[in-house]
Amino acid sequence: MLRNYFKIAFRNLVKNKVYSFLNIAGLSAGMAVAILIGLWMWDEVSFNKYHQNYDRIVQVMQHVTNNGEVQTWPNTPLPLAEELRKSYGSDFRYVTVSQEAYCILSYGEKKFSKKGAYFEPQITEMLTLKMLKGTRDGLKTPNAVLLSESVAKTFFGEADPLDKILKIDNRTDVKVTGVYEDLPRNSDFHDLTFIAPWQLYYTTNEWVRTMPDPWRPNAFHIYAQLIPKADVAAVSHKIKDAKLNRVSKELARKKPEVFLHPMSQWHLYSEFKNGVNVGGRIQYVWLFGISGLFVLLLACINFMNLSTARSEKRAKEVGVRKAVGSLRAQIVYQFFVEALLMVLFSFALALLLAQLILPFFNSLADKTVSIPWENPWCWAIGLGFSVLCGLVAGSYPALYLSSFQPIKILKGSGFKAGRWAATPRKALVVIQFTVSVTLIIGTVIVFRQIQFAQNRPMGYDSNGLVVLPMYTSEIHTHFDAVKSELTQSGAITEIAEAGSPPTENWSSTSTIEWKDKDPNLSIDFQVITVSFDYGKTIGWSIREGRDFSKKFSTDSSGLILNEAAATFMGLTNPIGETIKWYGAPYKVIGVVKDMIIQSPYQQIKPTIYHLTTEPGGVMIVKINPLAGAQEALSKTETVFRKFNPAQPFEYQFVNEEYAKKFDNEKRIGQLATFFAILAIFISCLGIFGLASFMAEQRTKEIGIRKVLGASVANLWQMLSKEFVILVLISCVISAPISYSFLQEWLRKYTYRTELSWWIFVAAGVGALCITLLTVSYQSIKAALMNPVKSLRNE
Template sequence: MLKNYLKVAFRNLLKNKGISFINVFGLSMGMAVTMLIGLWIWSELSFDKYHQNYDRIATVWQRQSLGNQASAFNAMPIPLAAELRASYPDDFKQVVIVTGGQHTIAAGEKKFTKSGCFMEPGGPDLLSLKMLKGSRTGLKEPSSVLLSASLATSLFGDKDPMDQFVKLDNNNKLTVKVTGVYEDLPNNTTLSTMAYIAPWELFVSSWDWVKNIKDIWDANAMHIYVQLADNTDFNKVSQKIKDVKARHSHDASGVKTALFLHPMNKWHLYSSFVNGVNVGGQIQYVRLFGLIGIFVLLLACINFMNLSTARSEKRAKEVGIRKAIGSVRSQLIWQFLSESILVAVFSFVLSLLLVILILPWFNKVADKDIHVLWTSGWFWLAGIGFSLFTGFIAGSYPALYLSSFQPLKVLKGTFKAGRFAAVPRKALIVVQFSVSILLIIGTVIVYRQIQFAKDRPVGYTREGLLAIQMTTPEIYQNYNPIQNELMSTGTITAMAESQGPLTDIWSDESGFEWQGKVADQQESFATIGGKFGYGKTIGWHFKAGRDFSQDFATDSMGLILNEASVKYMGLKNPVGETIKWNGQSYHVLGVVENMIMTSPYEPVQQAIYYLLKEPGNFINLRINPNISTSKALVTIGAVFQKYNPGAPFEYKFIDQEYAKKFSEEERIGKLATFFAILAILISCLGLFGLASFLAEQRTKEIGIRKVMGASVFQLWQMLSKDFVVLVSISCCIAVPVAWYFLANWLQRYNYHTTIVWEIFAVVGAGALLIALLTVSYQAIKAAMANPVKSLRAE
């Protein structure tokens, strides 16, 4: 019996090739989109699950508050780790100090700049690294290093890396022996770029500034990873340790400090803190794309159901004959269900092929390394189960509806579909286009928001600005020769050192005093150090006063404020004012326009620029605009290799680094655009199929109207009118829903675009136009048909 069901179902699909193609292709596209989104969500939700102790690992954070202002960050004082071990041994299995960063790592002539960590010996075990050579205890040797498999191959090729020596930052103090090789961490882990791990004690012994803060509780500089004991939970331990730092701190500013644990299972999806409180993060996009996946699949299923129910009425005579020769209702129901399920299974197979084709592009846009979960039983269970469910739901209405026909009426030709038979189809079309219009409006708003932030003045000149991180002793020792040689070639117009990059803030400090300061006014300031020429190099925009100058010896005790600092301090005439910083008096030389160094969507933090006395960690260069960038880079690279042979020449363009600040929103925008296009395409496929069916159903009516003198335009108008009304209703539903949700989404940004009515008008008009174009082909084709052929049967 099942064989017969499938054979008849297959014949019906071949008989109606056009509708069958629309059904299969439309549903497969919906399934493919949902599958891609499902794989992306799986990647997000499984972030960091590579680590065996994933649900017991956390980082220690601190929340600092003063008055109504609060902030949260994960930089910790070094002595806190020992205190947690000593005072809370029953709550922690592991407490590990970690500091990360980029360092040059070299073996022989091969050298690379890689991100890595210095951590205490328990770190590899806490992270449950999978060792390919050596063991997790390798960091117990003071001058050792663990390498990732890819870095070990890059440095040593096929040679065994064990017990080989490598040098960090071309520093003889940092010559270390390879004591282990671990498997590269997957892309969906926080530490995926960790190419090496060196001992924490080696870090302490190699840098004097670390030794100086080793016992200071107010120096927040390191990260602390912990693994909880089995009988505890994060909230209880957070309550126990919240006052530990406050008890040891000597900060007299009145800032209240509370420690808390941020679990690993929240590092990726719940990483945003506003005013010291966790407000979510990437989880909002997981929810958003989950909804989009459901909506797009819903559109495809609506097509499937619409066309299935529409075609069902043409098979009334078939049902009548089957009943007349003895078929019972249950057999008819299973016949129609088998056809529907067959289409759904075909669609699932085709969707797998579409996913394989789209996945490389999708990974590139989403910045992921997603693969189809071929070996996962859950994947196949979900895919096949969903196909059967979709086929059952889509086929249930025509199966139950058709199987209820009375054979006598059908065969006598007196059967007619009810006057409300088309209402469900019309309602589904409204739902389809409402969702499609909502997605298109959302995509437009995302791009407007990105463009709005891009158009904000950044406060300096990005074009032609280059940044090079200083990582080796040679670059410090040869700074002046490098500068002189580059200036003499005419390749650059300016060069200066800075403490920290131009596109981020690495230092926040408090303890400033100024005339008129309110008693509880103690917000932290971003502090950025630069050498002479820093302002000229980056292209500061002065609002008042002047830059640091070597012509004035007193400028060593000078400061430059940004507009946000002047406003916060309430200074009417800031130039010449005295500001005390850690007990020393400084005078204000000038005021510069606010520079966007962190998020372009947030207010600019109040910043204080000072004259750097010690060497910086970044070199900023401005390329001569009269020289091509490629030629300039060759010259600059040659000079750096000459004076700094121990490190590869690596640079970053500031405009490209600034552009990365929009990468998350742009990535979301591109994916949303892709899904919106597919949504409207799926909707139009369904509309096309339905228009084709309705035109076929009204063939004789159209023939009679033509004979009676109706024009092609009048017939087109008659056939298109209903669809225009339905899409118009969709616009009326989608617009207020889109406005409500998008207005709330924009509120998460301090600087955001406005929602203007023109967006809704253009998108609505576009949806109507697309619907008209889709319907018009079938309408005009039917209107231009020869009435003699359509009326011949009469």
């Protein structure tokens, strides 16, 4: 019997090819999106679960009050680690200090710059590294290094790397004591390509050993592992004054409050505002999850709409079946099997679509997810959902139509659709287009917000600006010779050193004093150390005063402020004002236009520029516009290798680094576009099917109207009017929903676009045009039909 059910179901699918295609195409598209979103969400919520101690690892962070607001810093002072061990050790199994670093690793002629970190030895147990060579005890040797599997292969190929000697930054020999498995992309330590002992960093960096006040520099990360029974909130409360009780009165004004941030929240709950955790990427998990759910809902609505619409044509079939002896249960089973077969076809096609789209989706979402074909839970969830969808979609024809009496059906009086029979389908169409229009409006607003921030003046000229990281001091030592050769070669027009790139800031200070400053005010100013010609190189704009110049020997004790700093200090005439920094007097020689250094969506922070003769963290060059970029970089590489052959030549274009600040929002916009297109596509499939069904139902009516003189335009209007009304209702519903949601989303940006009324109108008009295009094919086709054929009796 079951075999017979499937055979009849398959014949019905083949017989109604258009209906079957629309149903399967729409549902499979929705299912494919649900699969991709499900994989993305699982990757997000399972972040860091690679580490077996995931639920007990924490990062020690602090809230501090600066510039009148509570800021949250992941960086902490070095002595805090020992304070936690000594005074609160009963709550911790491990406490380890860390310093991330980009270093040159070299072995013979091979030299690469890699990102790694200096850790205390217990980090290997905390992160439960999977050792491929050596043991987790490898860091207990002072001059040791652990390499990731990929880095080990880069240097040594298939040879055994253990006990090989590498150099760090061309000055320190280290022995390879272990190789660990590359950490996955969904780990916050995924780019940890090497690990060296903290003691090695301490002994090779004099500034760490000779800090006048070790509690002042917040330059280190501290990670810890709690004992099994410890509660994160309780331990955070216990240690909150661990720093406050040890610092000077000046630093105590910052009201430092130490707390623990658990690894389970690092990825999804990483944003703090005024000392309160306000979420983070979790909002995107919800956003994408809801979007995927809505796209799937649209597909299911299509499926149910078309299934119920077509089932009304099968009333006589039910009557005949019952007349020849079929039981109601057999008819119920038949309809359920047909729905289930269609859903299973859709699920199989959805898996194929998801696999084909996955590379594009990974590129769009910046992921490396894959379908876990071997995971039984995934199959169980997918098949379970398919069965549920089939049961829901088949419930109307199965339970409703099977209840009719065969005599009444065959006489033509047992099945009358009635005035309200189509109401549920109309409501579902309204839901479909409400979701679609909302997604369209959301996509437009996301891209307008990106455009709004991109149009914000940067404050300097990034065209042709290239940053070259400096790991050693050779280029600084030969700076004049390097500049001379590069200028004479025509590769560049300007070159300067700086403590950080124009798109980042690596230093700040709270030891600034000025006239009329509130003695109780705690501050935090960005500090950027620069060389002569820095301003000329990046093309900043001097608002008042002048730039640093070699003509003035006193510029070594001069400062340049940005507009935000001058405004914050309340300096109406800043030029010539005396500012004390670490107690030493400095003169303000200039004020520059505010430059966007960090987020383009937030307020610019007070910044001071200080002239220094020490080596900078980066070199910045301005490429000669008369020379091609590749030619200029090739000449620059030749000169740099001449004076510093031990360092790999690396560079970043400033405009590309600045563009990366918009990556997150661009990714949201691209995914929103993807979802909006799919939502519209699925909704149009459903409307196309319903329009076809309505035209088929009204064939004789159309024929009579044509005989009585109705034009094609009249008939098109009659058949399209209903769908236009439904879409207009959808637009009215979606407008307040999208406005409320997007207004809330935009609030997190200090600089944000406005929700203009024309966006809502344009989205509605767009949806209306798409609907008319979809419906017009069936409407015009029905209107052009020969009335003789449509009025002919069966």
